[in-house]
Amino acid sequence: MLLNKLTLENFRQYYGKHEIEFSTNAKKNVTIIHAENSVGKTTMLNSITWCLYGNTPDFSSSDLVSWNHDGDTCSVKLNFVYDDNEFSVSRVYDKKRRKTKELNLYKIEYGNSVLQEEPVSMINHLLPENLSKYFFFSGENFGGMLSSETKSGYKDSIHEILGFNLPKTALKDLKKLNEKNTKEKNKLLRLQKSTENFAFQLDEKQKSLKEVKLNIESIASDLKSYKSIQREYSQKIADSNHEKAGDLSKEKQVKEMYKREKIAIREGLHQNKHDFIFKYGAAIFSRRLTSRGLDFLNKNDDGDVDDDIVRVPAPYDKGFVNRLLNRGSCICKRPLIKGKIEYENVQYLLHTANTAIIDDRVYKAKMVKDNSDGLAEEFLSELARVEVELSTVDNQIGVYELAIKDIEKRIDALGNVDISSWQKVSITATSDIAEANRKLGSKEAYEVSLKREIASIEREIGRVKMDTPELDQSLKYQETIEKLISYIKRALEKEEKNTVNLIFNSVQKILDNSLRRPFDIGRDEDYNFYQIERTTGSIIKGTDAGKGQTLLLNLAFVTALIGHLKLRASSKSEIFQPGTIAPFIIDAPFAEMDSSYQKATLSFLPEQSSQLVLFLSSGQWKEEYKEIIGKYVGKRYYLVNHSESTDEKDIEILKDGNQEYRLTELNSEHIFTSIKEIK
Amino acid sequence: MATVYFDSDFSSRINKLTVEKSKLANKPIFPNNYSLMTFAAMVGSYYNSNCDGGKLEKKDKEIGSTLFVDHKLDGIAYLLAIDATQNGKILKSEQENEMWKYLEKYSNLGMREMESWFSMSQSIPLEDAILDRMREVALDIVDQEDKDYKDPVF
Numbered sequence: 001m002l003l004n005k006l007t008l009e010n011f012r013q014y015y016g017k018h019e020i021e022f023s024t025n026a027k028k029n030v031t032i033i034h035a036e037n038s039v040g041k042t043t044m045l046n047s048i049t050w051c052l053y054g055n056t057p058d059f060s061s062s063d064l065v066s067w068n069h070d071g072d073t074c075s076v077k078l079n080f081v082y083d084d085n086e087f088s089v090s091r092v093y094d095k096k097r098r099k100t101k102e103l104n105l106y107k108i109e110y111g112n113s114v115l116q117e118e119p120v121s122m123i124n125h126l127l128p129e130n131l132s133k134y135f136f137f138s139g140e141n142f143g144g145m146l147s148s149e150t151k152s153g154y155k156d157s158i159h160e161i162l163g164f165n166l167p168k169t170a171l172k173d174l175k176k177l178n179e180k181n182t183k184e185k186n187k188l189l190r191l192q193k194s195t196e197n198f199a200f201q202l203d204e205k206q207k208s209l210k211e212v213k214l215n216i217e218s219i220a221s222d223l224k225s226y227k228s229i230q231r232e233y234s235q236k237i238a239d240s241n242h243e244k245a246g247d248l249s250k251e252k253q254v255k256e257m258y259k260r261e262k263i264a265i266r267e268g269l270h271q272n273k274h275d276f277i278f279k280y281g282a283a284i285f286s287r288r289l290t291s292r293g294l295d296f297l298n299k300n301d302d303g304d305v306d307d308d309i310v311r312v313p314a315p316y317d318k319g320f321v322n323r324l325l326n327r328g329s330c331i332c333k334r335p336l337i338k339g340k341i342e343y344e345n346v347q348y349l350l351h352t353a354n355t356a357i358i359d360d361r362v363y364k365a366k367m368v369k370d371n372s373d374g375l376a377e378e379f380l381s382e383l384a385r386v387e388v389e390l391s392t393v394d395n396q397i398g399v400y401e402l403a404i405k406d407i408e409k410r411i412d413a414l415g416n417v418d419i420s421s422w423q424k425v426s427i428t429a430t431s432d433i434a435e436a437n438r439k440l441g442s443k444e445a446y447e448v449s450l451k452r453e454i455a456s457i458e459r460e461i462g463r464v465k466m467d468t469p470e471l472d473q474s475l476k477y478q479e480t481i482e483k484l485i486s487y488i489k490r491a492l493e494k495e496e497k498n499t500v501n502l503i504f505n506s507v508q509k510i511l512d513n514s515l516r517r518p519f520d521i522g523r524d525e526d527y528n529f530y531q532i533e534r535t536t537g538s539i540i541k542g543t544d545a546g547k548g549q550t551l552l553l554n555l556a557f558v559t560a561l562i563g564h565l566k567l568r569a570s571s572k573s574e575i576f577q578p579g580t581i582a583p584f585i586i587d588a589p590f591a592e593m594d595s596s597y598q599k600a601t602l603s604f605l606p607e608q609s610s611q612l613v614l615f616l617s618s619g620q621w622k623e624e625y626k627e628i629i630g631k632y633v634g635k636r637y638y639l640v641n642h643s644e645s646t647d648e649k650d651i652e653i654l655k656d657g658n659q660e661y662r663l664t665e666l667n668s669e670h671i672f673t674s675i676k677e678i679k
Numbered sequence: 680m681a682t683v684y685f686d687s688d689f690s691s692r693i694n695k696l697t698v699e700k701s702k703l704a705n706k707p708i709f710p711n712n713y714s715l716m717t718f719a720a721m722v723g724s725y726y727n728s729n730c731d732g733g734k735l736e737k738k739d740k741e742i743g744s745t746l747f748v749d750h751k752l753d754g755i756a757y758l759l760a761i762d763a764t765q766n767g768k769i770l771k772s773e774q775e776n777e778m779w780k781y782l783e784k785y786s787n788l789g790m791r792e793m794e795s796w797f798s799m800s801q802s803i804p805l806e807d808a809i810l811d812r813m814r815e816v817a818l819d820i821v822d823q824e825d826k827d828y829k830d831p832v833f
Contacts, residue, residue: 267703270701270704274701274707277709277806277813280813281718281809285718285722285724285816286724286725289721289724289725357770358770361754361770362757364754365758367754368755368758376817376818376824377817377824383810441702445700449698456740456741
């Protein structure tokens with residue numbers, strides 16, 4: 001979705017009809033709109049959100065119609081391009097009826113406007129309302145971290161624009177179909193004597209599986225809330241006015257972070273040990289077998305051991321014997337005629353003859369020995385290495401645990417009732433997390449084992465001859481649906497993981513290039529993100545790292561998201577819809593930023609955006625910015641304030657090199673705003 | 680395709696080894712039933728000179744032979760079968776079911792052996808009990824290799 005043209009008619013200070021065309025050129029994708037404060041930058045941004053979603057974040061509906069206008073209505077029309085087609089969306093407000101008329105969406109085909117059905121759903125598909133403040137971004141109103149302010153449905157909205165909702169919906173539908181089919185199938189199984197018993201077993205296991213899935217969901221949700229409580233209360237102490245407690249809590253957070261890192265290393269080392277069992281175990285215990293088995297395999301026809309010969313005691317190849325019989329003559333040239341003793345003697349060799357399959361299997365058996373040579377020594381050395389590393393990391397974890405306990409004692413010793421009670425909550429949450437993790441692990445294991453049992457019963461059913469074609473069909477139907485579910489699920493998980501990594505790697509890259517101090521971006525599976533001070537590991541809450549930095553991070557996230565959408569727009573995936581190409585419209589992008597961050601922002605914004613519209617006051621525009629962003633600018637405008645004043649002092653000027661543009665027109669009959677293009 | 684089974688006596692142990700995540704590694708010891716069966720069969724063959732006592736009482740946890748083939752673990756089954764019969768005919772496709780039974784029987788013996796390890800080392804995690812035995816056997820192998828080593832004659 002790229003914005004083409006915005007038409008405002010008697011909307012707030014835009015008295016009369018005003019149009020602005022945005023640059024849709026791929027190389028010159030930036031449109032800049034200069035204006036002083038209170039002239040109409042934010043109004044223009046709001047007019048777009050009002051047109052698309054019907055809400056106005058900064059003013060009430062009753063103030064929509066221009067105060068100069070004698071009529072009762074105002075309107076906003078937005079032309080945009082999507083998927084190489086032009087659309088026009090419009091909304092009208094009627095002051096007299098105090099009513100916003102329904103949204104109208106037209107597709108423009110050969111100059112004709114064709115009304116589209118379900119406009120709200122289409123607009124929300126292109127740019128979900130939940131994410132509107134991401135794409136229509138107000139630098140002055142950003143408040144804090146974008147993700148923490150977003151209402152529920154945030155993750156779904158991100159999925160929508162990334163094109164993930166189609167496979168998600170397909171999964172839901174397939175699961176419903178599968179449930180329906182399972183019920184039908186079990187009914188049919190009960191009707192047939194040979195499968196009646198299986199049907200009862202299946203019913204029971206499936207019931208347990210449903211219960212365990214609900215349990216898992218509930219524990220996972222508890223776990224999420226325990227984690228959030230723990231984070232919230234330890235942060236509360238860190239943010240408290242009590243300086244000493246704050247410092248101690250921050251110190252504790254750092255120690256906890258190091259402990260977590262060490263625990264992750266320990267987990268990896270234990271996983272290495274598990275892998276050793278699989279990698280070396282069979283080979284080590286095969287030693288006796290390979291030594292006695294291979295002596296036998298290596299014996300030649302005379303019974304002597306010969307390392308160059310690998311065969312079973314059948315010197316004749318089955319194919320070769322068959323060829324002799326077919327051609328009717330032996331290698332000694334004697335004729336082989338059916339019924340004759342020579343023929344029967346050669347034919348008898350087939351009983352002990354070798355075959356290609358035996359050759360292959362003997363080769364594989366021999367490889368078992370070859371592959372096990374030297375592994376015992378390698379295993380011992382690898383195990384020793386891991387055990388030394390484990391012992392070191394265990395010690396380090398122990399040291400951090402002691403330090404954390406010590407800090408907790410010191411916090412308690414401060415004698416502050418609030419802080420002690422917050423700490424208690426945080427410690428309880430920590431033990432609740434451990435308990436929930438334990439429960440989750442055991443329930444998940446039970447789920448896997450139930451699934452395996454169900455699969456095993458279903459395999460048994462598969463072997464029973466079906467009397468009813470309906471049952472046979474139902475089983476095949478189930479197999480197909482389950483294959484599809486598993487395929488889509490795997491694809492979705494893989495794609496989501498990949499997407500989250502790409503987006504946040506891109507944000508991290510922007511931060512690394514832009515920020516003065518090193519910060520890492522932390523994130524969770526719901527696309528929520530936060531800043532972590534790299535040197536101390538402290539999590540930065542809200543705008544604690546500075547408003548300018550937080551604003552830069554927010555812009556970096558939206559830019560990275562848009563950049564990823566741009567990449568996904570050409571996706572030819574069979575499962576995922578292409579991502580949406582989204583515009584990025586920013587009012588006052590540099591609010592709270594110093595000059596260095598402003599320059600950094602201008603460098604990353606245009607390159608990754610598909611379409612960028614910037615509203616800038618003259619104070620936010622510097623001549624030197626032209627060098628950074630100039631080559632991307634496709635269109636440039638300024639908003640003129642038509643004032644009743646006659647005082648020349650009220651004239652405001654936008655300077656651009658040698659050019660000057662008057663931002664104020666005096667002695668106007670009406671107070672309103674107009675749009676002028678800088679050519 | 681042939682099918683092999685574990686004895687149902689070990690069902691709960693198999694779940695512990697292949698399904699339950701170990702606390703420290705956050706994953707099960709064996710990724711699946713067929714890798715456990717391969718391991719158990721080798722344990723069985725190490726501690727038993729034949730598989731006569733490996734017959735299953737009650738079958739459980741069916742595994743298709745193609746799983747072993749697809750994951751390149753079938754060589755062990757062939758080796759066990761040749762070793763037990765001393766005859767290559769056991770590898771013929773007509774003998775498929777019988778051939779795979781050797782793996783099943785040795786694995787049953789191996790599971791019994793492993794059960795005895797676990798009962799002797801109840802205070803340590805299962806993976807450590809297995810690794811301790813692997814270490815013992817590996818040390819024996821290395822010792823033996825050292826004894827067998829002869830300096831090259833020039």
